[in-house]
């Protein structure tokens with residue numbers, strides 16, 4: 001039985017890459033800066049309706065046993081402040097840099113799946129009227145809109161607080177972008193309508209083709225006024241397709257089972273997905289992952305994106321919230337570890353950084369952790385990996401697929417070949 005389980009902790013970087021300067025991110029360190037704030041007692045959180053709260057140094061005992069802090073030390077040269085060393089490291093750990101030109105979610109995920117993005121995405125400039133007038137003109141005409149609001153770089157929660165009431169009054173959706181290759185449309189779920197918002201996003205997706213923009217994102221929100229507006233779980237991402245077949249696509253085309261949990265199917269533009277499981281919130285995403293492990297069958301890739309690290313805490317620059325979410329995630333890991341079978345390969349990783357102590361609200365160019373367990377991998381260092389694609393290459397080996405063009409496997413031994421019943425003479 002060859003199964004792989006890949007958990008992507010969205011935005012959980014472990015230290016700036018060598019090329020981070022080019023992104024304005026030299027010195028960024030999502031994990032290290034969260035740990036430092038926790039060690040200083042600056043990331044305490046009182047218990048409330050949202051959760052049990054947290055206090056003091058960052059406590060991630062299960063991730064530590066998989067080698068997280070060892071990987072972070074190899075990435076940055078420093079042991080994360082205040083965190084306890086595990087009695088024993090049971091996993092293989094490394095840190096990987098990104099070959100792709102951007103620090104966005106699709107680039108990171110596609111490279112993890114063996115397909116780096118070597119072309120430059122289109123971006124919209126950070127100024128008043130970020131979008132070309134002819135693009136907005138075409139959108140207004142084709143979608144029959146009374147106009148649009150925003151037209152700027154913005155943080156999504158800030159922009160609905162600022163312009164949400166004007167949007168509800170006028171019926172004009174809020175369009176905004178960021179340092180990523182994105183065109184985001186925020187609209188009120190009831191006043192504007194959720195299906196209407198999706199329809200406008202689909203028109204925008206088509207109009208954006210010449211601009212080489214990675215994603216259109218629907219950002220529905222609800223609430224009575226600026227003070228109570230909150231985004232809902234009905235976000236939808238419209239990504240362009242990966243530039244080459246990913247390991248997901250290859251497994252799917254070769255008869256394997258690809259289970260996409262959370263945002264994964266949207267991020268890969270629904271290419272190479274056998275089954276999509278949607279869930280909102282990390283506990284529900286973990287529940288869905290555990291359920292998929294019960295049902296996935298023999299030759300399967302189960303991939304889950306844990307988006308709240310990025311969406312609720314990284315972009316919101318909420319250090320205490322990020323720390324609490326990490327601790328809650330860590331506390332659920334034993335349930336998953338117990339379910340691992342002998343030949344399963346578990347990989348925990350991330351798609352980019354989003355240092356909650358960094359200036360602005362954008363992602364940060366960082367190494368990602370590569371924590372691997374199972375499939376005969378010996379505990380210990382995997383060292384500095386030259387590309388996120390080493391994960392995709394290792395998955396190809398584990399799942400018995402021909403090699404990917406990019407990446408170097410960190411699995412031991414020669415490539416295994418998956419034996420179909422026909423190959424064994426059983427049929």
Ligand SMILES: O=P(O)(O)O[C@H]1O[C@H](CO)[C@@H](O)[C@H]1O
Nearest residue numbers: 154155156157178180182315
């Ligand atoms: O500020 P919000 O709307 O969360 O947007 C953020 O989320 C986008 C996609 O993950 C990023 O490009 C960034 O702009």
Ligand SMILES: [Mn+2]
Nearest residue numbers: 010011105351
């Ligand atoms: Mn991401």
Ligand SMILES: [Mn+2]
Nearest residue numbers: 310311315363
């Ligand atoms: Mn993000």
